Amino acid sequence: MLVSGKEILEKAHKEGYAVGAFNINNMEMLQAIFEAANEVSSPIIVEASEGAIKYAGADMLYSMVKTMSERYPHIPVALHLDHGTSVESCVKAIRAGFTSVMIDASHDPFEENLAKTKKVVEIAHAVGVGVEAELGRLMGIEDNIEVSERDAVLVNVDEAEEFVKRTGVDYLAPAIGTSHGAFKFKGEPKLDFERLQAVKRVTDIPLVLHGASSIPEEVRKAFEATGGDLKGSKGVPFDFLVEAVKGGINKVNTDTDLRIAFMAEVRRVANEDPTQFDLRKFFKPAMQSVKELIKKRMEVLGSAGKI
Numbered sequence: 001m002l003v004s005g006k007e008i009l010e011k012a013h014k015e016g017y018a019v020g021a022f023n024i025n026n027m028e029m030l031q032a033i034f035e036a037a038n039e040v041s042s043p044i045i046v047e048a049s050e051g052a053i054k055y056a057g058a059d060m061l062y063s064m065v066k067t068m069s070e071r072y073p074h075i076p077v078a079l080h081l082d083h084g085t086s087v088e089s090c091v092k093a094i095r096a097g098f099t100s101v102m103i104d105a106s107h108d109p110f111e112e113n114l115a116k117t118k119k120v121v122e123i124a125h126a127v128g129v130g131v132e133a134e135l136g137r138l139m140g141i142e143d144n145i146e147v148s149e150r151d152a153v154l155v156n157v158d159e160a161e162e163f164v165k166r167t168g169v170d171y172l173a174p175a176i177g178t179s180h181g182a183f184k185f186k187g188e189p190k191l192d193f194e195r196l197q198a199v200k201r202v203t204d205i206p207l208v209l210h211g212a213s214s215i216p217e218e219v220r221k222a223f224e225a226t227g228g229d230l231k232g233s234k235g236v237p238f239d240f241l242v243e244a245v246k247g248g249i250n251k252v253n254t255d256t257d258l259r260i261a262f263m264a265e266v267r268r269v270a271n272e273d274p275t276q277f278d279l280r281k282f283f284k285p286a287m288q289s290v291k292e293l294i295k296k297r298m299e300v301l302g303s304a305g306k307i
């Protein structure tokens with residue numbers, strides 16, 4: 001059933017697990033997500049970026065999610081706008097039927113981020129839609145980074161407390177050292193778990209981990225076996241995800257892993273049979289691979305079996 005993101009995440013917050021938020025651009029990714037959720041009995045958050053909306057249309061994305069939610073009525077699902085860049089963008093998503101929106105004004109000064117978030121909260125709450133905001137900048141941190149530099153990039157705990165109190169935001173993404181894409185860490189992976197725990201203590205709301213893809217070894221290998229290049233790629237290891245969930249993360253955003261898993265299969269089929277041009281012969285194994293990856297993630301995050 002299509003429900004508010006707030007409903008899904010408040011349960012996760014109370015019971016101490018995280019729900020995967022998986023990005024979609026097309027029907028195949030969406031089917032993989034729902035089939036995974038069905039097989040391991042997990043709630044899901046389907047998210048679409050402004051880029052995805054430009055690609056497929058908010059009406060199309062909403063219709064597909066609505067259809068799948070009717071096919072699997074027992075699965076709680078929220079449709080979420082990922083990294084909304086303006087109040088207008090959030091309102092458009094709400095009008096299209098999204099049940100959760102992110103207003104990402106984290107690049108603005110604190111007071112501006114706060115004002116925009118407050119506005120989105122007022123509008124969204126009037127129609128039962130959940131709201132996410134972000135504090136700090138998504139950037140990898142190095143071991144030898146200066147304390148002052150780290151403070152400039154990562155979430156500030158006092159600001160997080162004030163921000164949540166004054167905006168009434170439903171869930172917060174605190175920057176703790178992750179970044180988007182396939183190249184998250186130069187050296188060893190490192191996240192500021194202490195800061196995360198402190199943010200959880202002072203805010204006591206669901207928290208969100210962006211840039212959470214893991215680039216599992218077997219997925220990277222499958223991509224590279226077909227001539228793909230992911231040299232130097234590094235993701236968030238599974239044990240870090242477990243630690244993050246213990247520290248209060250309840251929503252884990254994943255896009256890069258799905259893309260790599262999907263495209264590794266497309267590449268494999270293309271390499272194995274250069275005469276092949278039936279779309280389904282590429283996309284079916286690609287969906288299967290994404291589904292297995294998502295199931296594994298649901299187990300790691302603790303959302304499996306939570307329906």
Ligand code: TD3
Nearest residue numbers: 180181210211212213253255256
């Ligand atoms: O918001 N997202 C998804 C869009 C990022 C572009 O890939 C995330 O935080 C997930 O990040 P990633 O790259 O680790 O999957």
Ligand code: ZN
Nearest residue numbers: 180210211253
């Ligand atoms: Zn993100």
